[in-house]
Amino acid sequence: MLPGLLALTSCRGEQSTFAGAGAEALAVEALFWWMLAGAVLIWLFVIGLSVYATVVHPDRHGEKSGIRLIVWGGCAFPVVTLAGLLAFGLGLMPELRAEANGPRIAVSGERFWWRIHYGTEALPGVQRSLPLEGVESANELWLPVGRRTELMLGSPDVVHSFWVPAIAGKTDMIPGRINRLVLEPTREGVFNGVCAEFCGTAHAQMGFRVRVVSPEAFEAHVAAQAAPAAVPDHPGRAAFMQNGCAACHAVRGTEAAGRLGPDLTHVGSRRTLGAGLMAMNADNLARFIASPEHEKPGAEMPGFAMLPQAEIEAIALWLEALQ
Numbered sequence: 001m002l003p004g005l006l007a008l009t010s011c012r013g014e015q016s017t018f019a020g021a022g023a024e025a026l027a028v029e030a031l032f033w034w035m036l037a038g039a040v041l042i043w044l045f046v047i048g049l050s051v052y053a054t055v056v057h058p059d060r061h062g063e064k065s066g067i068r069l070i071v072w073g074g075c076a077f078p079v080v081t082l083a084g085l086l087a088f089g090l091g092l093m094p095e096l097r098a099e100a101n102g103p104r105i106a107v108s109g110e111r112f113w114w115r116i117h118y119g120t121e122a123l124p125g126v127q128r129s130l131p132l133e134g135v136e137s138a139n140e141l142w143l144p145v146g147r148r149t150e151l152m153l154g155s156p157d158v159v160h161s162f163w164v165p166a167i168a169g170k171t172d173m174i175p176g177r178i179n180r181l182v183l184e185p186t187r188e189g190v191f192n193g194v195c196a197e198f199c200g201t202a203h204a205q206m207g208f209r210v211r212v213v214s215p216e217a218f219e220a221h222v223a224a225q226a227a228p229a230a231v232p233d234h235p236g237r238a239a240f241m242q243n244g245c246a247a248c249h250a251v252r253g254t255e256a257a258g259r260l261g262p263d264l265t266h267v268g269s270r271r272t273l274g275a276g277l278m279a280m281n282a283d284n285l286a287r288f289i290a291s292p293e294h295e296k297p298g299a300e301m302p303g304f305a306m307l308p309q310a311e312i313e314a315i316a317l318w319l320e321a322l323q
Ligand code: CUA
Pocket: 109, 110, 112, 159, 160, 161, 195, 196, 197, 198, 199, 200, 203, 204, 206
């Protein structure tokens, strides 16, 4: 009983199929409730007939009426009900396959974070060491409300799966191919996305945030992300460059142009760090830099605990200021 109630508490909110914040999720939600209603109806009818035949009137029916019960109650009724549900489900298909009329965004699932490219023809998951066109960000996907956005999903390493339960169904991200997902958020808000395919040690910590905003705010966000960082004059910058961070991370507007890890140009503006792992602030940044393996077992970033603590904190403060 208690586990059931606890499970139900997750049915509302940022990460629920029942939160109804996208056209596809609403279709899936409707399908779920109708399927549940149909299943309950069939169950009640068949169990009711069984009870009627065995308990209420065990002796009153001859062989003929027994067969009639089985044919009509056990076969015909479930078949009709299931056929109705099938027709309803098929009727939802065109809605799920509608063409995009919004922006195109490439998302690449990588162990264990999300590379995001706005306004781009870039193919996700292909040659991540090469600079790609468009505007790169990570772990926080912005979407315009009311627009059918086309996502191009890929992976450079292993199979991941892109899933924002409140907005749409999940789609696998498979190395060597691009999968399309068209989704239409129907209300503004912040939602959680997860990786829905086991991809390694930190699979459970491979999350992201989705921020659904007005089309104008979306355009403004992409324009802001496209701009190089307003780089503050801070000792953390030198520490970042001298200790090899720039080999894997890019900060546009500086000499840091690494492409292996997340683009950090506007990292301080994101709500979380470590792919949804913890809140974005200098303290958490310092902890993550010192020991990613401790904060997120399986993370591919090496730890920097050998640096003086003051230097780690300086890097963290500088990154936090990259808004
Ligand atoms: Cu990526 Cu599971």
